[in-house]
Amino acid sequence: MNINLELYKTFYYVAKNENISRASNELSISQPAISKAIKNLEEQLNTKLFIRKRDGMELTEAGEVFYKKIKDAMELISSAENDLEVITSMESGILNIGASKTILHEFLMPYIKSFHKKYPKINIRIFTDKTSDLINKSKMGIIDVIFTNMPYGLPTNFDSIKILTLHDCLACNNAFEHLKGKKLSKTNLSELPLLVLTKGTTTRIRLDDYCAENNIEIHPEMEFGSNTLIKEFTEAGFGIGLLTEEHIKKELENGELFKLDLELPLKGKYLGMVWNKENKSLLAKNFIKYINEKNKV
Secondary structure: OOOOHHHHHHHHHHHHHOOHHHHHHHHOOOHHHHHHHHHHHHHHHOOOOEEEEOOEEEEOHHHHHHHHHHHHHHHHHHHHHHHHHHHHOOOOEEEEEEEOHHHHHHHHHHHHHHHHHHOOOEEEEEEOOOHHHHHHHHHOOOOOEEEEEEOOOOOOOEEEEEEEEEOEEEEEOHHHHHHOOOEEOHHHHHHOOEEEEOOOOHHHHHHHHHHHHOOOOOOOOEEEOOHHHHHHHHHOOOOEEEEEHHHOHHHHHOOOOEEOEEOOOOOOEEEEEEEEOOOOOHHHHHHHHHHHHHHHO
């Protein structure tokens, strides 16, 4: 049976109000149009739904049974419309963001601040796991949007947008002043007290691949779970950190750190915004659009 939803809606309002005139006011539809709709519905259902009385409309026994089901359906539709309005108006909701601590501090924080200022009622949750863990949580629907270094082997149902081009470099403080201005070859990597990320992280994978391709064996001085820690230990003089140049721009400019002159042609990388295309959250889609537009300004 293929009956127009508007007929059900008209029936619902007439039954709820027990009066065509009041239903007409709520629906902003003329009384003759409502009467015609009810008649049309009864004919299609081949069932009398109302008893017409001088002071209103009374449901028949069949109409009472029908109304209970239609009432539930119409209230569910109304609830869905309200939820949709709340989400699309960005008045409330929960946004789950995944990013490393370094990306959060060096790039994402200003965007989150401006987004929160514009939409103060949105509850923001931050996850700072490894990219692989963030991807898994996104698959499970726990995380809406991920910010990570790219390229990365994303699942086929994921999408991404390039946000910012990034460059790797080796940097150190003046404890290694004897290396300043010295031209180093890639084979010198094995001799340097490197501060790098732990194995399995995106940047470490790229470094290990480069070393394997060039038959270089490295012996890291220290390994860390975040670039933020590498930066702190590099500034403290513990070793030579493999860092993202854009994240230490201030330290390079004021002389706290300097870059080594070493050929390090690691594959190009960029900061990407990543999400699961199966995520139906309108709030997440609006946030992705917001970041993309802000990034173009």
